[in-house]
Amino acid sequence: MKFEVIATKRDVQGTGASRRLRHAGKVPGIVYGAGKDAVAIEMDHNDVLLQLRKEAFHSSVLTLNVGGDKEPVLLRDVQVHPFKRQVLHIDFLRVDKTHKIHIKVPLHFLNGENAPGVKLQGGVLSHVITEVEVICLADKLPEYLEVDLSDLAAGHSVHLSQVKLPAGVECAALQRGEDPTVATILGVRGEAEAEAAPAAPAAPAEGA
Numbered sequence: 001m002k003f004e005v006i007a008t009k010r011d012v013q014g015t016g017a018s019r020r021l022r023h024a025g026k027v028p029g030i031v032y033g034a035g036k037d038a039v040a041i042e043m044d045h046n047d048v049l050l051q052l053r054k055e056a057f058h059s060s061v062l063t064l065n066v067g068g069d070k071e072p073v074l075l076r077d078v079q080v081h082p083f084k085r086q087v088l089h090i091d092f093l094r095v096d097k098t099h100k101i102h103i104k105v106p107l108h109f110l111n112g113e114n115a116p117g118v119k120l121q122g123g124v125l126s127h128v129i130t131e132v133e134v135i136c137l138a139d140k141l142p143e144y145l146e147v148d149l150s151d152l153a154a155g156h157s158v159h160l161s162q163v164k165l166p167a168g169v170e171c172a173a174l175q176r177g178e179d180p181t182v183a184t185i186l187g188v189r190g191e192a193e194a195e196a197a198p199a200a201p202a203a204p205a206e207g208a
Contacts, residue, residue: 109119157182
């Protein structure tokens, strides 16, 4: 999926200027990296809010269009209001297509309801982690990684090393020698409930 962010340069910076921008329905931001000077920008708030709702927007190489000048960027940081539906600030990082990037991508879990451990054994599926950091060139960046759970039995787990990676994509955790659990099926529901139930009080001894 391709995304284009329309922006314009902003000359006035500071807390007061940013507040005025937000009141005018704009989002202040900045783009930096790739050996170039940082540039302060502003974007339409509603356009940005709609794009942020799309999962792929957070893990894709975006096209930033600043006054007609386009360049590839990654979404690096988003600041949002603690309780309003308002984006306060956005940071973009320029992408050098000749250098590998480090970015987190989501995991999509497939066939969980049909896994033997759930469907036949009554186990409880747990998604232990929902995103992983990958290393790749910009044109190899996947929107997500798929985790197939169709053969997973109760009491068993899927580890990161078992997740199929597209060509040219590596996982940072595996490079560090780590192999975290991605998903697991915990026991059987009836057994889990029995273990969680409080023990019945012991019968009083005769003559007590």
